[in-house]
Amino acid sequence: MTSASTIPPKAELRNALDRDGFVRIPRAFAAADIERFKAAATHATSLARAGKWPYVRTVPKQFPPWPVSDISQHGIWGVQHLLHPSLSPQDRKVFAESYFGPVMIHAVTSILDCSADDLVMELYNMLVCPPRDFALRWHRDDIGPDVSAEAELARLREPLVHAQWNLALYPDSSLVVVSGSHKRARTESERNADPFEDDMPTQFVVRMEPGDIVFYNNNILHRGVYDSKSERMTLHGTMGLAGADPARSRNILQHGIGSWAKQCDFSDLPGGMAELAGDMQYRLIAMGDGVESGFSQAE
Template sequence: MTSTNALPPGEELRAGLARDGFVLIPRAFSKAEVGRFKKAAQHATERARVGDWPFVRTVPKQFPPWPLNEVGSNGIWGVQHLLHPLMPPQDREVFAESYFCDTMTATVTALLQCSEKDLVMELYNMLVCPPRDFALRWHRDDIGPQVSAEEERKRLAEPMMHAQWNLALYPDSSLVVVPGSHKRPRTDVERNADPYEDNIPGQQVVQLNPGDLMFYNNNILHRGVYDSKTERMTLHGTMGLRGADPARARNILQHGVGDWAADCDFGDLPGGMAALAKGMQESLIQMGTERDVGFSQVDE
């Protein structure tokens, strides 16, 4: 599956990501593709909301681990493990094609300046609207709020070994970012602000339309603000590079993907996509299956 819409040049994508910490590709996927993705997403979300899918992000918990088989009275804000072997085959195939498709891999290899053989299958989840208004606190995905400015500067200087994206299937204005904050430690205002502060200086609400694709540095300062009255189904994925350090393994394996990665069979994917998926799957398996790697963040 290849999108009909041309991608921006790689230099433009890399420059935007380096400058702002995120880059937006409008209409990366056609209306027909979005419609196909949305049908599978609706099925998965319906199952998850009524407790028929065990892997969810429960309200109000922001970080893993989330309880299995427990929607609870507060509902969910995410559906985990879209590529899991237990996902109904017709939907799992659609999710797999959206993950391993030319549009996605071409963008990732352009951003990371690598080839497809260097890629690692990582996470593929979906962010959905909760049954009540809900917000995440300001955070960087893999750098906790307690670190010093010196440690923060050191961690932010590390080379990017993965790409992370949001693909909107409905209009989505849930993500709030501070452009450029991926390149520097927090300011005194940011460090001392309330974790749920609504007006951090320089913040920007990211507006996505169906089919828009946004890549962002996961250590940009960001938060999610979810309106329960506005439907949201946004595919949320990552791909990594072979040879990433243990911190990256922790960031991925903390979600439990190592428990089932070896059981995936992507042989039914079309064309060369099946071989690509198998190679990326094998790279993930080599990363490990340990569940004692720890967690990047903890809920307060």
């Protein structure tokens, strides 16, 4: 596994994320690691597209829940729950090593300015190319489009209690952000723009190469634009801080992770990774099962 020494200094990461709302870490993982991740990702994606893995994101639906019945008719744009205990043991272990390994843990603790003992296991999914060109509307992950400017700004001023990232396994330019929008309410032009506007003022296309990680504030104004002709497998994860507020719990538990988190067994992970994973799993379980948590966005 690539050494955590590939991660830039803490201050550099935090300053960029605070200033722009996103930060790219180039070549965080070596080519050999990416090949291992690709093999597991290819297998998991094949199962999902064949309807043999029920945890997916279906086209054209943007937010959960995603009905399994849509797989055969509409296809998928994401594979959910890469740490699920029913995934093949070989693939789950590869995904777990990429999630709990020293590179990602070092990057996340740098960004959140915390120790590994503060971290909570959250989501680990994968974004894949859909069967037809497909785009998400402009959004903030946990702030709806109809809130007032005052309420929006109040939410944006809340402290950062999680890290969210994309880890590219193929060249990827799907993520489009409005730089700096994580620190301000939307402008009138942004509020009145077409939800699928292709040329939002100050938008920035985040271009990634295999092995790059992009961390971004999930409440930055952003969207995804997916090209069906370009292979895409991008690992999409989050980690949180213990003791976060109920809004964060809802944002995570709405994906259904609470229904299987207790069944995970990470004892096959190498070294201290197994103990770390077990501790992070325990903190997730303490958040509840999410049965009545509701959803962050209506669709």
